[in-house]
Amino acid sequence: MKKRRKKRVYHNWIKEIAEGKTNQFYNSTDFDIVREKVLERDRHTCQFFLGKWNDGIHKPDKIKIVKATMVHHIIPIKERPDLALDINNMVSLSFEAHEIVEERCHWKFKKKSKPLTKERW
Numbered sequence: 001m002k003k004r005r006k007k008r009v010y011h012n013w014i015k016e017i018a019e020g021k022t023n024q025f026y027n028s029t030d031f032d033i034v035r036e037k038v039l040e041r042d043r044h045t046c047q048f049f050l051g052k053w054n055d056g057i058h059k060p061d062k063i064k065i066v067k068a069t070m071v072h073h074i075i076p077i078k079e080r081p082d083l084a085l086d087i088n089n090m091v092s093l094s095f096e097a098h099e100i101v102e103e104r105c106h107w108k109f110k111k112k113s114k115p116l117t118k119e120r121w
């Protein structure tokens, strides 16, 4: 009997993400394919530091060209699992920009607190 090529497993990601299987999703071939599409669309350039995209809260202090290493979901997949594979809900980011957007470096911003006294001229 001829051996069949391994068939790709079909996933119902909307259901599986809702069940909390986000790691499986990020490690899936489905996500891999879409991630590659997004990176190609964005020319592997971080859209945050390019000044083309931001979350409405954080902004780059300087426009620069940085290599994108990851793809970020604009609306988190836990909120909208149905948009988990929608390239319009994804943007290419550098590691640094992603940390900023996901607010993983609060301390960095807290250090730069504004002076309490107003400047007067």
Ligand SMILES: [Zn+2]
Binding pocket: 071, 072, 073, 098, 102
């Ligand atoms: Zn993210």
